[in-house]
Amino acid sequence: MAEAPKQAPAAAGRAATKKELPEHFKAYKHVWVVVECEHGVVHPVSFELLGEGRKLADKRGAELAGVVMGNDRAAIAAAAAAAFEYGADLVYTIADPALAHYRNEAFTKGLTDLVNTYKPEILLLGATTLGRDLAGSVATTLLTGLTADCTELAIDEEGSLAATRPTFGGSLLCTIMTLNYRPQMATVRPRVLAMPERQPGRSGRIVEHPLDLAEDDIVTKVLRFVADRDSNQAQLAYADIVVAGGLGLRSAENFQLVKSLAEVLGAEYGGSRPLVQKGWIAADRQIGQTGKTIRPKLYIAAGISGAIQHRVGVEGADMIVAINTDPNAQIFDFAHVGIVADAIKLLPALTEAFRKHLSVNRLAG
Template structure:
């Protein structure tokens, strides 16, 4: 039987740079590797990885396995899974970490079932049990109403990690590491799904993930219009972006790209303003990392007030315009 050793991070890159989830995973993975006294490595799949191996080393990895192939230009489950399955079998790591991203959500379950091992998705904390050396995998369950800690005795132990729950180490360009190119023959005959078209649903203005302030609306907003007027005006004053909880998205008031929550975007802005949002656990899961949460809701019993640092009880149609007007004055001073 193979010996399972080390921690490996599945890295994601875009336009020649690592995604922030990858540097976060390297930070979290570094702690696990140190606790185990084993190596941290990173795998990178792309048509061309560019400077990202150096970046991964600067962010704490000891080894970088790279697979470059023209067929890896865009993520495609049937091509990527063969490469990742082969790497996992060759490297036989003790732990595999992926981001709870579009790719990680798709790739991790496929990989776990192919390798015959367990997986915990959407983890918010990972640590090593000092006695058993097993990975303790903490994840929110019941829509965020509780947390569970899982272990898995079959190897490798696989976890996907929620963005913005782990911290990257400080970048150090002088760190040394090893880059190991790996050639994988990709069997194109196993590709069963065909992508006909990719459609971007552009959202004007600042992207949610990058916005320092987010003004979100919920079911209580009542329709699409106020997102473009009342909420937008407030967001503009604070140079922020407009978001929403799930009901406005499901009702078609605003596009999915603006959805903050467990199944939408996980954000952590400086200021998060929740307007007419009841505060269901699955929404809180998407914004609980914010520095300051401000709630405006007419229902004093709304769960959102338990999460908020500041709150106003009242109809948003009356509260928000006055709030926006006063902010404008204060910020002009």
């Protein structure tokens, strides 16, 4: 079995639940965020992570660094500048033609080398298809702990990263720690953390690093990239208003009522997990623990019971309005406004009310 070389074993003993950080890990300082930059665009989750990373770094009295890997130097410079404005003190960059598109081999090599050279204490990535692909490889190469899909990051009294995540489909939360290995790695899904305030003009230093990997040595080739024509995936997660339906709609046809209201509001629409399982909506419209996490200003949930798996995906909304016939539905435990009514009847009335209100006021204006 091919295994990466490992440094001295960490504290021995069963499940080393006490912090006994080996000497060689004590040089590991600072908080890093991998800044995902594909096709010249920084994924918003990277800024969300920088906002959270800033807090962790301040608590640790450490610096916050971004990591930008790519080929296009202008795009890398732009991503680094944005990282500074979202809180980074410094940015490590690797520019190389082999990093033009995301590929596991090249990105794993780049990030692993950076970690081994500059030794971060905490390494955060977005739980995107890129971040999850990369984090798993890097953690295994470094033989360190990695916690996926965290919903909360904190520093405990001993200075360790306490990463909290839902487990068993969101029925429980658990706090996971990597006490005796470094870096402590975690991924966080888009929209779980708040977007920090951008500070225009804020700057920092750039540290360039080579990749040292020839294209010929990379087995995997990117033949082409087919952009989604309807990239509603990102739009749903970042929409200001979201209308969603659940089994209370009773049929696939009735889901149209959700779409109609969404249309009048200029909103995105989605649904709970059972609707995906029944094939009423596409998988990329699923909202919840195993679907999208949303943080809209307004979330209208129609005929959704509010199982915990749904709740963890919508809790970040500024305002949750729930419509359900069952007065004891769980959704009323975390919604701000509740209406015990049949969504099938109320949705069209709401659509009409908003339409009228908007057209009247538009005429008046």
